[in-house]
Amino acid sequence: MFAATAVALAFLLLPIVAIFARVSPGELVAQLSRSVVTDALVVSLKTSAIAQALVLLLGTPTAYLLATRRFRGRSFMVVLVELPLVLPPAVAGIGLIAAFGRFGLLGEQLNAFGIQLGLTQAAVVIAVAYVSSPLYIRQAIATFEGIDPNLVAASRTLGAGPARTFFRVVLPLSRRGLAAGEALAFARGLGEFGATIMFAGSLQGVTQTLPLAIYQEFNADFTTALAMSALLVVVSGALLVALRLTLQWQPSKPTSRFLFAPSR
Amino acid sequence: MATLEADFTLPLRAFALDLALEVSRTVALVGPSGAGKTSALRVVAGLAQPRRGRVALDGEAWLDTEFRLSLPPDRRRVGLVFQDYALFPHLSVRANVAFGARGRPVEALLERFRIGHLASARPPELSGGERQRVALARALAHEPAVLLLDEPLAALDAHTKTEVRHELAELLRELELPTLLVTHDYEDAAALADHVGVLVEGRLRQLGTPAELVAQPRDAFVASFTGANLLRGRARRGEGALTAIRLESGDDLYSTDEAEGEVGVVVYPWEVSVARTHMPDADSALNVVRGQVGSLVEVANRVRVRVGPLTAEVTAASAIRLGLAEGGVAYATFKATGTRLVPL
Numbered sequence: 001m002f003a004a005t006a007v008a009l010a011f012l013l014l015p016i017v018a019i020f021a022r023v024s025p026g027e028l029v030a031q032l033s034r035s036v037v038t039d040a041l042v043v044s045l046k047t048s049a050i051a052q053a054l055v056l057l058l059g060t061p062t063a064y065l066l067a068t069r070r071f072r073g074r075s076f077m078v079v080l081v082e083l084p085l086v087l088p089p090a091v092a093g094i095g096l097i098a099a100f101g102r103f104g105l106l107g108e109q110l111n112a113f114g115i116q117l118g119l120t121q122a123a124v125v126i127a128v129a130y131v132s133s134p135l136y137i138r139q140a141i142a143t144f145e146g147i148d149p150n151l152v153a154a155s156r157t158l159g160a161g162p163a164r165t166f167f168r169v170v171l172p173l174s175r176r177g178l179a180a181g182e183a184l185a186f187a188r189g190l191g192e193f194g195a196t197i198m199f200a201g202s203l204q205g206v207t208q209t210l211p212l213a214i215y216q217e218f219n220a221d222f223t224t225a226l227a228m229s230a231l232l233v234v235v236s237g238a239l240l241v242a243l244r245l246t247l248q249w250q251p252s253k254p255t256s257r258f259l260f261a262p263s264r
Numbered sequence: 265m266a267t268l269e270a271d272f273t274l275p276l277r278a279f280a281l282d283l284a285l286e287v288s289r290t291v292a293l294v295g296p297s298g299a300g301k302t303s304a305l306r307v308v309a310g311l312a313q314p315r316r317g318r319v320a321l322d323g324e325a326w327l328d329t330e331f332r333l334s335l336p337p338d339r340r341r342v343g344l345v346f347q348d349y350a351l352f353p354h355l356s357v358r359a360n361v362a363f364g365a366r367g368r369p370v371e372a373l374l375e376r377f378r379i380g381h382l383a384s385a386r387p388p389e390l391s392g393g394e395r396q397r398v399a400l401a402r403a404l405a406h407e408p409a410v411l412l413l414d415e416p417l418a419a420l421d422a423h424t425k426t427e428v429r430h431e432l433a434e435l436l437r438e439l440e441l442p443t444l445l446v447t448h449d450y451e452d453a454a455a456l457a458d459h460v461g462v463l464v465e466g467r468l469r470q471l472g473t474p475a476e477l478v479a480q481p482r483d484a485f486v487a488s489f490t491g492a493n494l495l496r497g498r499a500r501r502g503e504g505a506l507t508a509i510r511l512e513s514g515d516d517l518y519s520t521d522e523a524e525g526e527v528g529v530v531v532y533p534w535e536v537s538v539a540r541t542h543m544p545d546a547d548s549a550l551n552v553v554r555g556q557v558g559s560l561v562e563v564a565n566r567v568r569v570r571v572g573p574l575t576a577e578v579t580a581a582s583a584i585r586l587g588l589a590e591g592g593v594a595y596a597t598f599k600a601t602g603t604r605l606v607p608l
Contacts (some may be wrong), residue, residue, distance in 0.1 A: 078285070148350065150346050150348065150350040151350050151352060151353075153306075153311050153337070153344075153346075153350070154344070154346060154350040154351075154352070155352075155362075155363070156310075156311070156336065156337035156338050157309050157311070157337045157338070157340075157342055157343070157344045157403075157406075158311075158363050158364030158402065158406050158427075159338045159366065159406055160338055160364070161336070161338050161363045162378075168363075169352060172354045173353070173354055207354075
């Protein structure tokens with residue numbers, strides 16, 4: 001059993017160690033100032049920020065509705081929300097092109113407004129939002145479902161309307177769960193590759209995100225690819241640690257003076 | 265004093281809750297768990313939507329299905345104290361109480377409920393009694409026109425409960441708010457409310473003052489729920505004004521109530537005397553049940569003794585004088601006037 005664990009851990013860790021082992025840290029940092037890297041970093045951060053803002057803004061109410069209302073077709077909608085999670089990235093890319101591309105389902109309507117999504121930063125945002133939102137929404141539904149309905153009822157009988165109840169009771173109590181979901185969605189969006197390269201292309205400074213730049217440099221300059229990979233490893237690792245800390249952090253830990261069980 | 269009217273039908277899983285009540289002082293709904301008690305409060309608060317009905321305070325409708333009217337909970341002036349109190353765990357005691365206060369200062373309320381020193385504590389740090397006081401203060405800070413209490417004493421331990429029951433009764437008298445409370449404990453209901461309604465499977469079996477319920481229980485369930493002994497038997501007209509009841513054990517009992525056929529004989533524990541020997545000539549009580557002494561339970565300065573099928577309540581002093589011990593034989597006696605006959 002111990003041997004199996006050791007093998008598994010080594011297997012999981014080895015590629016990450018390899019990224020840092022081949023080139024000296026100084027060399028890695030030096031590579032990061034190349035324009036292909038900085039351009040990709042800017043595109044990644046900008047598109048991620050916009051995409052995640054959309055995910056939070058649209059995903060939170062969606063999740064709350066699905067978590068608190070019982071209506072016909074609800075479970076079907078939950079499955080629908082989770083579908084992009086299991087979809088192969090190539091399928092997601094084709095789907096996005098077929099829907100929003102110039103000759104896609106909505107292409108004509110978008111054209112009428114002078115909007116062309118293909119090969120633009122907006123396309124990157126759509127691709128990132130498409131693949132990452134299910135992670136957030138799924139976690140948000142679970143979080144909202146875990147909130148004692150009596151707390152919501154209590155708020156309502158104390159004169160708070162649905163909006164005030166949401167912002168003063170539901171949201172503060174869900175903060176940690178939502179943050180965890182968003183961290184996962186952000187990490188997934190940052191690493192998005194397949195759907196983006198198909199739907200948005202890989203134009204340096206416009207649609208080329210870090211993963212796309214890694215793929216391009218892998219053929220041209222392997223050291224640069226390594227440097228960008230190292231950067232993503234650091235960012236992802238930091239996210240993971242932050243996630244763990246968020247989930248473990250307790251506001252006002254009960255001390256030994258108070259031995260009573262918390263009221264749900 | 266204001267009057268709350270509630271008359272509605274709410275379908276529940278196994279039956280429909282069908283209730284018609286007028287509450288101007290304190291009304292308690294008692295019944296076994298699952299009788300629909302909490303649902304009744306939820307309808308009044310606007311948290312559950314009945315199929316049919318009307319809820320109004322002094323003629324002002326909060327719910328009227330005929331006019332498709334149903335005010336949301338935040339526009340009904342109710343103070344609902346939940347069974348588990350439902351305090352906001354992320355807010356301090358002060359912020360909990362201030363939640364519905366619309367900016368009014370809450371210091372006086374905190375002091376009144378003796379939770380001023382806990383103002384910055386969070387609910388998970390409080391004891392059961394403290395949580396209950398916070399929940400009451402929070403509900404009252406909203407200045408409700410109607411108070412709804414869901415099992416206000418159930419979450420407390422026995423020691424705290426007696427004390428809180430007195431305090432709560434006192435508070436309800438002072439507040440002069442129409443109050444609807446639900447509990448599974450008849451003694452709590454009788455101690456807190458002017459009127460008690462016995463609710464079984466969504467229907468009110470009987471509504472009356474605690475004294476009326478004990479004096480004239482409408483059926484066997486109400487009688488046993490209010491703490492009476494219930495013996496089954498067959499009634500026939502006896503001598504004079506008496507009804508004779510032949511019990512399943514073959515013994516005869518006598519009652520001044522009139523009935524025929526299958527009946528329940530209701531005797532309250534305080535009507536029953538206990539003796540070690542029985543002298544028919546010396547005892548004016550017509551009814552005698554000989555039985556083995558079962559459990560002896562001390563309640564305050566009284567002792568509840570089980571004699572055969574009956575529970576009797578005697579003073580602690582006489583329990584000692586009689587030398588009652590579990591397993592011994594004793595005679596339980598009670599007068600024909602101390603019995604009620606109810607349909608089964």
